[in-house]
Amino acid sequence: MSKLLVVEDLNVTFPTTRGPVDVVKDVSFTVGRDETVGIVGESGSGKSMTSLAIMGLLPEGATTRGSIRLDGAEVLGASARELRRLRGDRMSMIFQDPLSSLNPYYTVGLQIEELYRAHRGGSRAAAREVGLPDPERRARHYPHQFSGGQRQRIMIAMALVCSPSLLIADEPTTALDVTVQAQILRLLADLRGQSGMGMVFITHDLAVISSIATRVLVMRRGEQVEYGTAEQVFAEPRHDYTRMLLDSIPRIDDPLDEVSA
Amino acid sequence: MARYLAGRAAGVVLILFLVCLFTFIIFFTLSPDPAVMICGKTCTPERIDQIRDVLGLDEPFLAQFSGFLAGIFAGRDYGAGANLVHCAAPCLGYSFQTNQSVWDMVVERLPVSATVAIGAAVLWLFLGIVAGLLSAVKEGTWWDRTAMGLALGGSSIPNYVLALALQYVLVVELQVLPFPQAVPFSDGPALWFQSYLMPWLVLATGYACLYARLTRANVIDTLAENFMRTARSKGLSPALTMRRHALRPALTPIATIFGMDFAALLGGALITETVFGLNGVGKMAADSIAKNDQPVIMAVTLLAAFFVVIGNVVVDLVYTRLDPRVRITAR
Numbered sequence: 001m002s003k004l005l006v007v008e009d010l011n012v013t014f015p016t017t018r019g020p021v022d023v024v025k026d027v028s029f030t031v032g033r034d035e036t037v038g039i040v041g042e043s044g045s046g047k048s049m050t051s052l053a054i055m056g057l058l059p060e061g062a063t064t065r066g067s068i069r070l071d072g073a074e075v076l077g078a079s080a081r082e083l084r085r086l087r088g089d090r091m092s093m094i095f096q097d098p099l100s101s102l103n104p105y106y107t108v109g110l111q112i113e114e115l116y117r118a119h120r121g122g123s124r125a126a127a128r129e130v131g132l133p134d135p136e137r138r139a140r141h142y143p144h145q146f147s148g149g150q151r152q153r154i155m156i157a158m159a160l161v162c163s164p165s166l167l168i169a170d171e172p173t174t175a176l177d178v179t180v181q182a183q184i185l186r187l188l189a190d191l192r193g194q195s196g197m198g199m200v201f202i203t204h205d206l207a208v209i210s211s212i213a214t215r216v217l218v219m220r221r222g223e224q225v226e227y228g229t230a231e232q233v234f235a236e237p238r239h240d241y242t243r244m245l246l247d248s249i250p251r252i253d254d255p256l257d258e259v260s261a
Numbered sequence: 262m263a264r265y266l267a268g269r270a271a272g273v274v275l276i277l278f279l280v281c282l283f284t285f286i287i288f289f290t291l292s293p294d295p296a297v298m299i300c301g302k303t304c305t306p307e308r309i310d311q312i313r314d315v316l317g318l319d320e321p322f323l324a325q326f327s328g329f330l331a332g333i334f335a336g337r338d339y340g341a342g343a344n345l346v347h348c349a350a351p352c353l354g355y356s357f358q359t360n361q362s363v364w365d366m367v368v369e370r371l372p373v374s375a376t377v378a379i380g381a382a383v384l385w386l387f388l389g390i391v392a393g394l395l396s397a398v399k400e401g402t403w404w405d406r407t408a409m410g411l412a413l414g415g416s417s418i419p420n421y422v423l424a425l426a427l428q429y430v431l432v433v434e435l436q437v438l439p440f441p442q443a444v445p446f447s448d449g450p451a452l453w454f455q456s457y458l459m460p461w462l463v464l465a466t467g468y469a470c471l472y473a474r475l476t477r478a479n480v481i482d483t484l485a486e487n488f489m490r491t492a493r494s495k496g497l498s499p500a501l502t503m504r505r506h507a508l509r510p511a512l513t514p515i516a517t518i519f520g521m522d523f524a525a526l527l528g529g530a531l532i533t534e535t536v537f538g539l540n541g542v543g544k545m546a547a548d549s550i551a552k553n554d555q556p557v558i559m560a561v562t563l564l565a566a567f568f569v570v571i572g573n574v575v576v577d578l579v580y581t582r583l584d585p586r587v588r589i590t591a592r
Contacts, residue, residue, distance in 0.1 A: 057493055088494065106505070115496070
């Protein structure tokens with residue numbers, strides 16, 4: 001069976017006043033149907049740029065090389081119209097901060113409905129699938145009237161309303177409380193399991209990755225430093241940077257260091 | 262909601278009362294004796310006393326002030342016996358210069374100021390928002406730089422300079438427009454339009470430049486918002502993304518500023534009206550100040566304050582309809 005998403009030698013370059021800067025360098029990975037691939041790295045490692053490149057949402061001026069194929073069809077260099085047809089329908093994305101990612105001026109119902117209408121015409125209620133009580137009434141509310149976790153559930157409902165085959169989650173739990181984080185992770189894992197879609201899960205948090213991803217790509221300064229199954233990467237990291245990241249996770253059985261001023 | 266409105270109404274009344282009080286204090290303490298002014302050059306002490314008596318100028322401050330306030334709500338009488346003049350409510354007194362009822366003067370001139378304000382507002386909203394929008398969408402291009410350069414220049418030109426320059430070019434040299442005057446609409450729409458066109462252009466220029474810069478800044482900020490990235494990630498058409506997701510957040514603050522600017526203009530466009538000789542509230546204010554015509558100055562001050570205060574309340578109420586995050590809560 002062919003892979004759902006194939007990224008090959010992806011390069012993303014930004015022009016700056018001091019010459020072009022490569023923010024993603026020769027990154028290659030695949031996402032199968034029914035699989036979650038985690039991309040891990042610190043800020044500025046190029047993980048978000050990789051996901052925006054897949055969605056065709058890179059900022060103006062960015063140039064790309066390489067290949068991104070969704071279901072065998074090339075995404076890089078596709079026309080704006082083709083990309084628009086894919087976005088929201090075949091591939092969706094959820095973001096780090098659900099409050100600023102929702103338009104404060106419109107009800108969440110309208111914001112979900114407009115996506116469905118753009119691709120399928122007509123409307124459809126989707127809020128019940130993400131565990132929001134009383135979805136019909138809540139659909140008439142505005143983003144500021146929800147809690148952080150509820151907002152991310154709304155973003156997820158929106159992203160999944162057209163049943164895409166690929167979901168990109170860019171730090172979807174970073175802005176949330178730990179308990180809410182766990183709920184959202186479970187929800188994403190459940191929905192992915194039910195729908196059989198592929199998921200790219202981006203985070204800087206290795207603990208989160210270990211609970212949700214089957215394969216892991218570690219990025220640093222735009223480069224791919226490690227790529228393998230989650231067990232492999234966690235059990236025997238081949239790169240010093242990965243080892244460093246793993247060591248940075250605080251453990252409950254760690255001896256306490258003196259806090260130095 | 263009812264409690265909120267009652268609270269705001271009380272605030273409006275309080276502010277207007279204070280404006281009255283302070284204006285009155287200024288005249289009571291600072292201005293030269295109105296009786297001497299009214300009396301003119303051929304004056305006798307008896308005549309001055311008589312004027313003082315009729316206008317109540319020899320009464321203490323509080324009596325005069327309460328007389329003024331009572332006149333607004335209940336009307337008042339000047340003089341006594343055969344000389345008695347009744348001034349019906351709302352009474353703002355009589356002009357020291359022309360003896361005309363100040364209320365009648367306001368009623369007569371307000372439509373001129375409103376015409377100037379409304380026409381200019383339509384122009385500057387349209388020009389400012391369209392230019393600002395184009396500049397934001399084409400940020401950094403030659404269009405953006407040119408438009409913003411012009412906007413900076415345009416908002417720096419004083420209205421009277423622009424008015425005189427326009428008048429010279431359009432009326433004197435090219436002779437495409439008549440000299441501006443307050444022609445009522447009933448004299449024919451074409452003539453009416455022509456006579457107001459220059460005041461509209463002059464008044465609109467500064468505001469249009471300002472609104473273009475505001476619109477540009479707001480749209481650029483909005484386009485960088487996370488929810489715009491979401492809208493694009495949803496595969497919505499560029500037109501819908503722009504119209505629904507960018508314009509409403511970007512233009513809502515403009516509505517607030519517009520409400521305030523427009524309200525202030527209803528109180529008279531002093532310079533524009535004076536330069537073009539339009540008999541509006543603004544020119545009335547300028548004339549009355551030049552001649553120390555106290556009742557008229559009181560009236561135009563009060564009128565301007567009234568529009569600004571009411572404009573504030575209207576803007577706040579409208580804002581709750583424009584931005585769902587803003588809700589009225591009674592304090």
